[in-house]
Amino acid sequence: MNVADIVIETAARLPDKAALIFQDKPITYGELERSIEQAAAGIASLGIRKGDRVGVLVHNIPHFVYAYLGIERAGGVMVPLNTMYTADEVSFILADAEARAVVVAEPFLRAVDGLRETLPMLEHVVVVGGGSPIGTMGWDQMIGRGEAPPSVTIGEDDLACLSYTSGTTGKPKGAMLTHGNLMANLEQMHRVPLLSEAETDVVLLVLPMFHIYALNVSLGLTFRVGATAVLQERFDPVASLDAIERHGITVIFGAPPMFVAWLSTPNVEKRDLSKVRLAVSGAAPLPGPVLEDFERRLGITIWEGYGLTETSPGVTSNAMGAEAKPGSIGKPLPDVELRLLDEQGDDVEDGDPGEIAVRGPNVFRGYWHDDAATAEAVRDGWFRTGDVAYEDEDGYLFLVDRKKDLIIVSGFNVYPREVEEALYRNPKVAEAAVVGVPHPYTGEAVKAVVVLKPGTSATEEEIVEFCKRSIARFKCPQVVEFVDQLPHTDTGKILRRRLRDVERPAEETA
Structure with a gap:
């Protein structure tokens, strides 16, 4: 079964029911199905065939849904792209996926500027919203080219999505997810x-x-x-x-x-x-x-x-x-x-x-x-x-x-999650993250990066002493850094690699 069939089946049952509400305007299942069918026909008109990869660099607007399920309906494989990615990151993923086309929302055009010249496989850049610069095609222009969605047989082992890992460490890898x-x-x-x-x-x-x-x-x-x-x-x-x-x-x-x-x-x-x-x-x-x-x-x-x-x-x-x-x-x-x-x-x-x-x-x-x-x-x-x-x-x-975030202090295992739970028990702490940093004597030391709740204040010593009430001394932070906010991915994962830069040697607080 094609994942796009979910909407087709629901639309047959509930055509007038709101599937999406965007900016307080409803889009019914019947309307959604028609938009997906138009997208599938337009994507097929680009020469996209079963198994071809199509990138999608679109934020949370209805056109993301049209593109995603239109690609699936046409038999293609969607490659979703993080809207926070730089041009280099987008280029890497599209090249690795050997994408033949990319659908991009107008605010993110810079990330794909000139990619057709550097990526031989990339034949089409389809723009959602705004104008369509030279060498690109507007979304409405694409769906206007299509006549009818192609008839494609999809099995459960066929690829639906090439979803790249967040890349919090190293280069992203494309996880092959089937229908x-x-x-x-x-x-x-x-x-x-x-x-x-x-x-x-x-x-x-x-x-x-x-x-x-x-x-x-x-x-x-x-x-x-x-x-x-x-x-x-x-x-x-x-x-x-x-x-x-x-x-x-x-x-x-x-x-x-x-x-x-x-x-x-x-x-x-x-x-x-x-x-x-x-x-x-x-x-x-x-x-x-x-x-x-x-x-x-x-x-x-x-x-x-x-x-x-x-x-x-x-x-x-x-x-x-x-x-x-x-x-x-x-x-x-x-x-x-x-x-x-x-x-x-x-x-x-x-x-x-x-x-x-x-x-x-x-x-x-x-x-x-x-x-x-x-x-x-x-x-x-x-x-x-x-x-x-x-x-x-x-x-x-x-x-x-x-496993890779494990901190080893003098041969003892320290799991950041346990230290973070201790920090969160402090009524002054709004958010906290823990990483390991190099230490000349113990191998690694525990570093805590802390966001305090509005209207509160705390010292490094106060934070450390609070932790000593509930966890062993070797697990307690040796370095505490106060920040206004922690770096996250769009889905809430803490970007620990950005927290490992130490402004002063850990031994100063040993």
Whole structure:
């Protein structure tokens, strides 16, 4: 089944139901289907055939949806591009994917300027909005060329999306996600009663759709059941709260920075959030104190989940259990097999931390043009995630950290997540991140980068002493840096590599 068939089937059942609301204007499922069919015909008129890659550099506007599902309907493979990427990053991905065309929104034209001259495979640049410079084609011009969508047979093993990893370390790799992968994960989530949407739901869609979380969870689940998504171009805490009240939002798919920002919004307790029945956090770890504060102040439980680009994305959810345990990523979704492995690839003892390994129909086919990386990541049919977790006595999983983020202090393992949880217990701390920095005596030292809540102040010594109350001395920060904000990806992951620059040697505070 083609993922585009989701809209086609829903449109046949609910043609006059709003699929999207953008800038307070509804777009019905019938209208959405017609726009997708027009896009598919236009894309096919460019010579795009089954399996050809097409880049999409478009922000959260309806044309992203038209382009995405139009490409799928035509049999192509979408390559979503982060709108924060530089021209060099866009060029790298389009070249690596051997994209034959790219759809770009007018604000991001600079990122593709001149690429047709440097990328031989790139034949077409289609511009959404504004004018179309020489060598490009306007969106309306493209769909005007098409007559009828092509008849293309798509199987579950055919590629749907080439989704590049965020590249927080090293060059991005293209995760090959099939139509079967995406559809399987939709069904896995739909089978969890708490996560399953209904026709009557109104979903806040503010996470960037170039990310698999928004693409297949926020958007895919909504279209599967015939619900309505309120689409916002970018996250703004006040504007999103306005939308929740105005449109009666019932479902929120968010990331930790969103929930932190809402808690910091003046008079947030006076907002009418009474219709929100489900709030889900993903893309990055949600600090336990944030979950507890959100429930205490706003009466809304946040159900944390865990997933990766390579798993389409869902792997686990607290919604699989009877409660939302603070700090837990929950239990595996239906049809997801999960193991915790030691360094030798054997299952760890009960309660011990181990690397998460996953197997299931939602797991990707491998990395595009990178057999070595695929062989390293997928061993004996199990995808090694690089994330470390442990399981409690109730079967709930707790993410400890990324293996590569482990800090070793005098031979002792320090997981940044544990230190960050200690920092978040400080009532003055709004946000915190922990990294390892070189140290001449201990090998590495713990560095904390802290954002304080408005109207508060704290010293480095105060922060360190607070941590000593709950964690061992060797785990406590030796360097504390105060900043106005932390660097994040668009989906909330902390860019740790930017935090490792030390302005003074760690030994000064040893």
